[in-house]
Structures are given as structure tokens and as C-alpha cells.
Amino acid sequence: MQPRKGLWMFLPLLAFLGLAVLLASGLGRDTEELPTALAGKPLPEIQLPSLMRRGTEVSNELFIGHWTLLNVWATWCPTCYVEHPYLINLAEQGIRIVGLNYKDETDKAREYLASLGNPYIEVAIDESGSYGIDLGVYGAPETFVINPQGEVVLRYVGELNDRSWQQRFAPVWEKETQ
């Protein structure tokens, strides 16, 4: 029994170290951001009214043939105000951005764009949030990268700014659009 006891003595320590390493690897990981179930799949079918062109509808054709960002926003979303200047900045660089006005009041949304500027080439109104569910949206802002075939390449949850652009979007966007 004597020699075995020596090894057994270290078992709790080993178990502790193993657990510590496992837990430490989880620290600082962003668990808020979920991978999108849509990656590599076509954008769900859009049948929504346009915010700016009254009486017209937005369809998936809008996305065919161009790289496009689909930005989910609302006037009730504080972070959307924060990222808005950055979206305008991107639009000025020639990046196509389509907006999805998510569970918002249409009048307020129009006012928002009139007073803060409009980075979108088109905005679809999803008043009930049903298209949001199709997209797997769980909070605004969310931004999707859509390829010229109309497929979802990437989804980012949270504020779009220089840092998130460089980290998440640039690797896909710059490689594919050049």
C-alpha cells in the first residue's frame, strides 16, 4: 500500500489543476455571441415593405450580385445610435448596407434617418419581428454579411465599429470583394 499512497496523494491536486485550466480557458470568452445557424445558407425569403420607398416591397433580389451588409436596427436600441456614424462612414466608402428596421415605429424610424443621416441603400420594415425570427435575431444591433449569391456569410451581434470591423468583417469582406 505504501508506494501507491504517494501517487494517490496528488490526485486531488491534479483534479484541481485540470479543472482550473478548463475554467480558465472559459474566462473572458464572449458567451453572449451565438454562432448563426444560417451561415452558408441563403438569406430567408424577404417580403417586407420598404421604409423610404412607400408602397414598394423589399425582396431578396436586392442582394444578388453584390456584397452587402444587412444591419438590424431600431430607434429603441441605444447601441444603434452609437454605431450609426460608423455605418455612415462605411457607406461613404462605398459599402452597400441594407437596413432591417426591427420591431420599431415606422414614423420614428423615418425621423431617425432624416435627422442622423441615412447609410442604407434600402430599409425593410419588420414591424412584427417575424423576419427577425427567420434570421435568428435576438437583439439589435446585429449585422450580417451577405454574398452576391444571396447567402449569409457572417453574423455579428453588437456594435459595429472600427475594432469589430477589423476583427470580424475585414477578413471576409476584403478577401472576397477584391
Place this chain on the structure above:
Amino acid sequence: MKRLLLLVLFCWPLASGAVEDIYQFDSAADEHRFRELLVQLRCPKCQNQAIADSDAPISQDMREQVASMIRDGRSNEQIVDYFVERYGDFVNYEPPLTPQTLILWLGPMLAMLGGALLVGLQMRRARRIARGEDVL
């Protein structure tokens, strides 16, 4: 008996207060399915809550969607698949057995076995001591 009655009364608000919105169904069976699905689907925003007791707007929308799909006569499986297709396995509190979820399914069993093994060894040792054997 009195005590049991008291216990039941205390538990009553827990069961009925979970969902505040009122949903009407054609049958008690549908209502039961609705309750079942609400605890099986996980809120993607609040992460550690089922949509049954989450106040997040997305949970309200999901409850609404579940209710309307039940009224449309869809099966539980179809409804869960509908959300998994959109939100991934994350929203399913009963995730399928895949290499990624293996630890979820086997972890508790392994921990139990490990614990039982430890207790067993300890008991064997205690018995030896009781018999006066030299264990060290």
C-alpha cells in the same frame, strides 16, 4: 394532510405565474404542449432562462410563435426544429447527442461514477481499519 394542503397552496403560484401572457388553445392537450415547449426552448438573449419565464422581448415573440404554430396543428418536433433552424441547437434545452454535446450528456454520469468509486474505496478502507488491518 393539512400540511400537504399548505404545501400545495404554496406551490400553486409558482406553477401558474410562470407565464403572464394569456394564450387560448382549443384543447387542454394543446395547452399542455405549449407549457412543455416553453420550458424546452431557451431564450437566446438571456441565455440561462427558458422562454417560459423570460421577460426579454425575443422570448415574448417566441412564445407567440409557439402558440400560433400549435394552433396551426404543428407537432412539437416541427416547432423545435423551426427554432433550431433559425437559432441553432443553442435554443434547445434538450440538445441532440453530437460530439460537441457529448460532455453534456456523459459528464454528469462520469462525475457520479467517479464519486461512487471514491466512496467505495473509502468504505473499503474504513472496513479494513475496523478489522484492525494495517492500511497505511
